[in-house]
Every structure is written in structure tokens, then in C-alpha cells.
Amino acid sequence: MSNITGTTCPRILVVDDEAHLRELLEITLIKMGLDVDSAENLHIARSLLQKNSYSLVLTDMRLPDGSGMELVEEVNLHYKNTPIAVITAFGSTDNAVIALKAGAFDYVSKPVALDHLRKLVRSALEVNLSNAEPEVMSHVSEQGPVSFLIGSSSGMQEVRAQIARLARSMAPVIITGESGSGKELAAREIHTSSSRAGKPFIAVNCGAIPETLMEAEFFGYRKGAFTGAADDREGFFQAANGGTLMLDEVADLPLAMQVKLLRAIQERRIRKVGATLEESVDVRIISATHQNLSNCVNEGRFRQDLYYRLNVIELHLPPLRERLEDIADLSLAILGKLAGGQVTLSPAALQALCTYDFPGNVRELENILERALAFANDGCIQVADLALRHHKKSVTEPVTGETGHSERVISDIVSAQDDNVFSPPLLPCSLPEYLERIEREMIIRALELTRHNRTQAAELLGVSFRQLRYQIQKLKIQD
Template sequence: MSATRLLVVDDEQDLLELLVRRLKRKGFDVDSAGTAEDALELVKKNEYDIGVYDIRLPGMDGIELLKKTKNVQPDIEVLILTGHGTIDTAIEAMKVGAFDYITKPYNLSELELTIGKAAENKALKEKNDSMKKIIAQHNGFNIIGGSVNFKEVLEMTRRIADSEVPVLIEGESGTGKELFAKALHYWSCRADEPFVPVNSGALPEHLLESELFGHARGAFTGASQDKKGLVEAAKGGTLFLDELGEMPLALQVKLLRFLETGEFRRVGDVRERHVSVRVVAATNRDMEKEVAEGRFREDLYYRLNVVKLTIPPLRERKGDLPALIEHFIGKTKDPSKRLSSEAFAALEDYDFPGNVRELSHLIERGVLLSKGSMIGAEDLLLPHTEKTKAEAEVRLSPLCSLEEVEKVHIENALKQMNWNKTKAADVLGISVRNLYRKIDQYGLRD
């Protein structure tokens, strides 16, 4: 293991030399400077674990040096050396990132002990960061994208990950909203606690409350024993409310109370329970419109919308296609296959109504249908190149109704997704529950 590397800054030359000799004898790798300006030049050239800065320096003072150091090396731990008359200033230094302060004249053994604590703290942070990466990898966590608008959202996600505030993630179906919810979880201090998703559109309305908050024995027919809800399952971690716009109004009231107090009751129970969870919600709907039209509570919307992340659709970040395509091919059973130039051009011209999820399905299908090592444009079966007879008839008929158009559109989506209703609902941008209603309405069958 390499020695802890220190940067000691003090304008009292005799004291500086004494301190450097003592620390080197203790096994530290030490650089020194007599001014903040010289120290900053060293910071720009070398990496340090610990900084020991006198607060009173000629020109730039220790606090300003601390701020500039953190801009260059955010992970460095800095100790401030201060006289009795400047303790308030030292405390202010801690507010802007100092690890601790020591008053002059100080005991060298005390200083060494504090340096050791700072080194342990830095090592613990590095270990935690490493563990978060391992946890993320084990959960299949991977965000791909380098386009400007996508990187802006990703950077915002990193900045707010360690806060406790609720986050609302908006974006079209298939843009990767759950992936960003996982990023908020795995980049936070809750990373080793549960990440629990709740899909508001996948459950019948009468079961959703029980699924979310749990129920007591005998609460309803079939409730033969007490059941813990997903809120309790997420204790200490993150509760992800997907398809927020599908949540029934009656349940919205109970969710609001839980967000405000952390308290809830299981269905059929009188006991108040309390859990600490971070709530992240996602929707593909225009929630302000939902509020204006009375389908969603305004107070709950603003309670959830403390910070908003808007994920751009794939058609607005076509520059990410090469990396995404390579990633999805790599996940198939034949990762050696490649996309032909004609196939790539066809994808570049396509608008991807199902976004990244649709691209994943297209690549999977292309790998399966292609016969050689190359995936051709014809292997992708892009919707605009595979028009069904029914679609053509609808387009040509000037008297067709909107219902007929919707029926054909839904049936085509179901066929493309091999009647996988979850995938078809994602492509159509509607909930699974709503898709089942449409299937019954139009008498569609596999």
C-alpha cells in the first residue's frame, strides 16, 4: 500500500520544516509550500490525500486555498491550522469542506492523530464508492449515452442522488426512467438498502392500496394473514412509483400523507406504522395537464415534484445510437454480429416511438433473423417497412373511424411484440391495464 500523501502549507518556515520532518519520520509522503499560490500549483500537478493548511497565509488565505483545492481535487481531506482568535473562521472553513481544524499552538501527536482520522475517512469514502459500483453492476445497472442533453440529465442525477428530496422523472415510454431511478438509488447513501419498484398501472385498482401499504388479516376476502406492503419492503431504501399518472385519486390522498409524515396504515388495520424511504416517481404523462383536468391531486404533484428529471427521447439523441447498438448486440446470444451500413442508416432515419426499449427489441429481432454475421436492414423489420394489409386498407379508406385506426395500431403493436402485452403497452405509451381494456373492447385475439 502506498504512503498517505500530504500537502502542508504554512508561511512560518521554521515550523513548516519541523512539521515536514516529523511527518516524514511517521511514514507520510509530504510536500510543502509557504504560500497558497505555490500550494495551488502543486495541487494542479500532483494528487494528495490530505492537506494541512494554515488559515493565515500571505495573499490568498487558507479558506480560499481550500475552496480552490476542492475545485481541482474534490476528494482531498483538508485540516485547517488556526489561532484562538480565528476559530469562527475555521468553523466556516468546515462548512465549505474542511475535514477538521486544530488550534495553534498544537500538539504534534494530536495533529498526527487527526491526520490519521482524515486518512481513514478518505479510505472509507473510496470503499463506499467502490461498493456502490459493485452493487450497481450486480443489479445490471448501466446508463449509456454521451449526447449533450442526455449528459445534462445524468449530471443532475449525480448531483441530487445523495439528497433525500422526492424526485419526479418524466419521459416518454421506453426512455429509461427506471434506469435513472436506480441511478438515484445506487449513487446515494441508501445504495445497500432495497430498491423497490411499484407499477401503478399493472395492478387492479382495488389491489393497489394493499400492494403498496399491506393489509391486516381479514381485511377483505382472501386476506388470510397479515401482509407487509412494498412501502415497508423499501424500508431504508428507495420506493420507485412507476406510471404515477395511473394512480387512483383515493390512493393519492394516502400517499400524500405518507410523504408528509412517513406514517401509514395497512388496509384493515388501526395501527400507525412509520418507515424511512426515499420516494422517486416516474410518468410518461403531462402531469400539469393531469392536475388541471382533475385527474391528479395538485398538492401531491408539488410534493413529488421537488426536483424534476426529464429524459430526452431517443430521436433527440441519435448520436448515442452506435454505443446503444453495440451494447444491445453484446447482450444477445450472438454478440459477434454487426449491423450493416444500410441497417444503421435505416435506424438513423427511424423516429423510435418506443425509444431505447424499442431499439433493444429491434436489435434482438435482427440478431435472431439475420443468417450471416451481418444484420441487414430487412432483418430489423422496422414498422415503416412492414405495413400490414389492414394498415394499408385503413390508410386508403377516407371513411374509416378513429376507433378503426386505433384498433389496427394496437393489433400491429401486439403482433410486433409477439403478444407480449407489457412490451406492447410500452411501445404504445399506455398502461398494461389500459391495454387489456382495449383488447377486450376491440375483441383482439392472439
């Protein structure tokens, strides 16, 4: 008998003490072309697991002789390649979250929505097609972005191993790490390594959406729901249906939106703005933040119940300064993308990068190398081309316009120059060329410090706005 995937028919084990629900589940699964065994308690389920090989175990959380959690733990311990999903009572999503943390593949709530059950089963069968751990992308695409997850350090090996495990589950994941450490890329790799790889991956920056538009952006809206709603429009949840929705900088969500998001995640249903009926959605949620969400909860800026829904499994990305041994591989990959492998790093330049602390992480490494390419001679980047500085925390503080802050930043720039911001070039060059290089780097640094506010950058540099604009055009500096 063939199954929905066209291979030998998989066998499903259903464990539930309610006879009518077992019968409903059996009929539904048989109609999908699957073989089904059923058990009314833990004792029978354990006996069947010892005798047969299953592609999926579906168990109720409450059983006459124990808890479904016991079965979740046993299956994950003794039958590692068998996904197990749990059935929870309506409103008991807390139990589902506990099961997901213990290793459950997914969950379905009572009363069981058969459409959701079918999707769950298909996802589990796709995961079970191979007993091998999913292969995580760690190479450099010729056209795509450089993977921030390149590297052989112990930290990155652990991250890749975690991603391989996370790809086998539908549990919500929260990715933590400093800005520039590659959180979105890690989310993409979880998605592309999972059974949802052929479905959409939608990444949303929660801090970039005006609060008044959030509900419409996330859930969509009906024509005429508000001024300017000329047509029906889908939101992020509908766009990601069947796939993965990444909530980047989730800590920036306003409290009012957190309530609505919590309900959508718990019920797996959303309602468009202006609509009267809800619609079901099948979305895996991956969140990311550089903030400490636990502190945000304690400060009242983030709902505790939403925190527990999102923080089922945490994946932490180490900062680049904790994996400096990966810099050589990362630099090679970045230069391969930027220059097609035609430009290399001198040994001294590589050593300089390996002694820098990279407050901006891999994103900063990419910016440094991209800038250095403009100065490199003879296809080789030297130390002077990098224009590195010894990082000081105060230098990276944004200009806010508060009294005395500009003076502190100017002082920091002068101090940074004393720390050899602009190293003398190792290769001979003319004085005008060297002065132009310094001028260019000073302007770029001032723009970075002021978040590309040209008025404030001109103030820092001690020139007029018109002079700064002229130099930016002359030196072809892009904001």
C-alpha cells in the first residue's frame, strides 16, 4: 500500500482513552492512506512501540495509567527518529508548551480540527523521510548572502547541531544574540532544514512598523475597514501560512499588540481588520531579539504569558569576539562574495582582524572588508586598508542631541586617533592620497556615530553642512 508521499505506507500510533476520538482519528488517518494502530493507555502503547516501527506517535496528555508526557520522554529517549505529537484539552496550551520543551514535535487541541491534524501528520512524515539529521547550510551561495554561521569553532558547531535538532520540531524558537550576529540567518536555516522548506519564510522587523498599522500588517484587512483600505489584503500570518514567521526584535512590540499576537499563536486563528469571521493559519513562530526578554518582563514592557509561548526553545548565537578562530573562514567567504575571490588578506591584516573585538559582530566584519576593498592594491588587503580602531564603549554610543554628548563623542574620536585609528600605510602612496584616505574615514566614522545625520556629522567634524555634502559627493561616500 502506498501513502501520501508515494513510498511504503507509514504506520501511525494513536494513544487516547476516549474511544470515539480514537475512532475519528483512525478514520481520518486511514483516509490519508496510512496504517494506524491504536492504544487506550500507556501500557498498550509501550508494548506496540516495542513490536513495531512508527512514523508518528499521536498521544493524549491525560491517560488512565499515566501522563502523555511520560510517553513523550520515552519516545525521545528510546525512539529518537520517531516524531511524537500531543493532544491537549481546549485551553490547556500550557501543557502543550511543556510537551514541546520536552521534545514533542507539535500539538493539536481538542476539539481536534481535522485540517490542522492532516497538516501536522504531513509535516511529521516529511521529517521522518530520513533518519539522518537535516543538513544545515553552511556554505557560501554564489548569489545569496554570506552565511554568518560559517566557522569551525566549538560555539558554531553547537549552534549548527541545535539547528539540526530544531528543524525536526515545530516548537516555537527564540533566537538571542547581539546585533549583527546572524539571528535572521539562523532562523532561515532552521526553516530551510525543516519540513516547511518549500513554504514561505516571512521575516518581520517588529520595531519598524508603526503601532497604528500593526494589526493590519500582521492579520490583514478587509476592503473598507479603514480609510485607504481600497482592497482586501493579507497580513504576515496569511503570507507565511504553511511556513515560518520570524518576529525580529520582538521585544519592541507594544503591549496592545502582544495581547493579539498571543491569541493568534495559542488559537492558530486570526481575524482580519474589518472581518467578522476568523480563519485558521498554520505558522511556525521563530522570534529574535538582542534584548533580555526576561528583564523586559520584569520591567513590565513584555507580557509574561507571551514570553512563555515564544521562549519554548532558546538558540543563542555567540558574538564574534568569542569565536575569533572563525574570522579567517568568514573573511574568505565575504571576500568571495564581494570580489569573487580576486582579493586576499595579508597575514598582518588577518592578524589585526583577529585581535579586534568586533562590537558590530559579523555584520561589522563585512562592512570593514567591503570598505577595505576600495583601498586595496595589487589584490591584497593590508592592515592600513582596514582602518581598525581599538573599540571603546563610549565611541559606539549614538548621538542623541543631549547637552554635552557631542563634546564627548568628539573627545572619543580624538582618543581613538591616539589609539591608531589610521595606521600609516604599509605600501608607498602620495601624501594627497593618504590625506584623502584619512578624510574619507573621518567622514564615514562621523556618519556612523550620528546614524547618518549629516547636520550632526558636520558639527562633529567642525565643518559646515555644505562643506560636508561637497566632500561626501567628491569622495563618493554612500550613506
